[in-house]
Amino acid sequence: MNAFALLKTDHEAFKAMLTELESTTERAVKTRTRIFEHLKRQLAAHETIEEEILYPAIKAKAKTKDKKLVLEAYAEHHVADLLVAELATLPASDEMWGAKATVLRESLEHHIEEEEGNLFKTAKSLLDKDELDAIGRQMKLRKQELLGKSATA
Numbered sequence: 001m002n003a004f005a006l007l008k009t010d011h012e013a014f015k016a017m018l019t020e021l022e023s024t025t026e027r028a029v030k031t032r033t034r035i036f037e038h039l040k041r042q043l044a045a046h047e048t049i050e051e052e053i054l055y056p057a058i059k060a061k062a063k064t065k066d067k068k069l070v071l072e073a074y075a076e077h078h079v080a081d082l083l084v085a086e087l088a089t090l091p092a093s094d095e096m097w098g099a100k101a102t103v104l105r106e107s108l109e110h111h112i113e114e115e116e117g118n119l120f121k122t123a124k125s126l127l128d129k130d131e132l133d134a135i136g137r138q139m140k141l142r143k144q145e146l147l148g149k150s151a152t153a
Contacts (some may be wrong), residue, residue, distance in 0.1 A: 003054060003136035004120055010046045018105035030051045032092040034093045040084055046144040049139040057135055061126040069119050076111040
């Protein structure tokens, strides 16, 4: 299991969900709620596998400049978590809900761009193929555990 393929698949799914959310209006409460709850659950699992498995592996081998990339990724997760928490407490019919969802999309798109660019490049330079494959397998299993799916699913 390639670690980057797993993460890129998630990233594409997040972009699609965020685009769909952004196209909704205050009247689409059920649709907003359904998409948002799915996004929130998937995003939490994704962040967890990165923060528990990938980021520590990179950070352990990184020099100061590369450690900064990892620390920025943690900070970007924190910003996304704050926005998700705000959206979770705001009624989906509120006029600010769509604006916050747009800011979440923009924040996550920035994070994805940095991660798939600089962070993946750094990981490839610090970790060999076997290490990245092992990390990918760990992340896949942990994600399945977090989402309540069997390892064979």
